[in-house]
Amino acid sequence: MDFRLTEERQMLQDSLRRFLAETVTPETIALTTETDTGIDPDLWAQLTEIGLPGAMFTEDQGGFGGHGFDLMVVFEELGRAGLPVPLVETVLAGALGAEAEGLIGGQIVAVAHGEPTARYDLNRVETRAERVAEGWRITGTKAVVHHAPAAEALILSARTSGAVDAEEGISLFLVQPDDVTLRDYPLQGGARAAEVTIDTILPESALIGEAGTAFDALQIAHARATAALCAEALGMMETIKTLTVDYLRQRRQFGQPIGKFQALQHRMADVLIEIEQARSAVINLCGNxxxxxxxxxxxxxxxxxxxxxxxxxxxxxxMHGGIGMTMEYALGHFAKRLTMVDHRFGDTDYHLERFIRLAS
Structure with missing residues (x-):
């Protein structure tokens, strides 16, 4: 099998890597995280202008990608730069029925699905949506909604109930920021999220698709978003590897670079092997x-x-020693951001149990 990138994907990778290398630093990410929205609107506009959101959608949807390897190319480069932007939210919202044209144009739509007691279970939704004369009355709380402070709209899931049996199930609603209450906070590794509380009546037009039928779409959306997150993690690992190799070459002890010590060479070799295995896993996922x-x-x-x-x-x-624990050094940012990857869309224990269940 040929794993080389197509000419179009190679051009996208090269241009994106150059752009991010020239514009993004851990210091600018830290400063952006402290703003009200947690993103740099000028940088997001530039990424939109070069067509980054369009790579998340197929040509039929108005984009120029949309397949697994398109996600891998884009998110690996974002991971290399350690840049938190609401592109995972674009992937989620696009798969959940948000208008592709708006997302390709840079619209930020947050997805409010996870709840405080859900523990990664997509089917565990306690937020309620009940039919009333004016439309739908929705009450509930959503947890850790990424990029909610910057969102122009939210897609919110709720357990619907009504006179028609088909409405029993999970439904999706397009909600405006004014319809919810946000308690926002910075995330480890950059950007901001929020706890979202809703208690309002929405018109019938806020319903996305048919009532009670959203679970399959949620599964597809989270599969695509997980693939994107895994590719982003791979990019962060590559940057951490580069930082560590450079440090081992430059740091001297007993008159020679510490990279010449066999014990550290063995440990670095183990890291390189594990990263290559991770790359194979991401390629396999994006291809399936x-x-x-x-x-x-x-x-x-x-x-x-x-x-x-x-x-x-x-x-x-x-291998870095004390300097690796400081936030002034780039490794600190990447280490925090990479560590938090395990806590989104299911951690290692959750997915091990799920894999065993699906394989049996």
Whole structure:
């Protein structure tokens, strides 16, 4: 099998890597995180202008990508730069029925699905939506809604109930920021999220698709978003590897670079092998996003990425010594951001159990 990128994907990778290398630093990310929205609107506008959101959608949807390897190319480069932008939210919202044209144009739509007691279970939704004369009365709380402070709209899931049996199930609603209450906070590794509380009546037009039928769309959306997150983690591992190798070459002890010490060479070799295994897992996942065993590959990749991320972070900090713990050094930002990957869309334990269940 030929794993080389197509000419179009190679051009996208090269141009994106150059752009991010020239514009993004850990210092600018830290400053942006402290703003009200947690993103740099000028940078997001520039990324939109070069067509980054369009790579998340197929040509039929108005984009120029939309497949697993398009996600991998884009998110690996974002990971290399350690840049938190609401592109995972674009992937989620696009798969959940948000208007593709608006998302391609840079519209930020946050997805409010996870709840305080859900523990990664997509089907556990306690937010309620009940039919009333004016439309739908929705009450509930959503947890850790990424990029909610910057969102122009939110897609919110709720358990619907009504006179028609088909409405029993999970439904999706397009909600405006004024319809919810946000309690926002900074995230480890950059950007901001919020706890979202809703208690309002929405018109019938706020319903996305048919009532009670959103679970399949949620599964597809989270599979695609997990693939994107795994690719982003891979990019962060590559940057951490580069930082560590450079440090081992430059730091001198007993008159020679510490990279010449055999014990550190063995540890670095283990890191390189694990990163290559992680790359294979991401390639495998992105190649099977539209296949019948999609969920099995999602859990296999997310479990491996979580375990590898922990190893890479721990080994890099230990080989750096004290400087690896400081936030002034780039490793600190990447270590925090990579560590948090395991806590979104299911951690290693969750996906190990899910893999066993799906494989049996």
């Amino acid at each position: 996003l539209e296949g019948p065993d999609r969920d099995l590959h999602v859990s296999a990749a997310k479990n491996l990425i979580g375990r590898t991320a922990r190893l890479v972070v721990e080994e890099a900090i230990q």
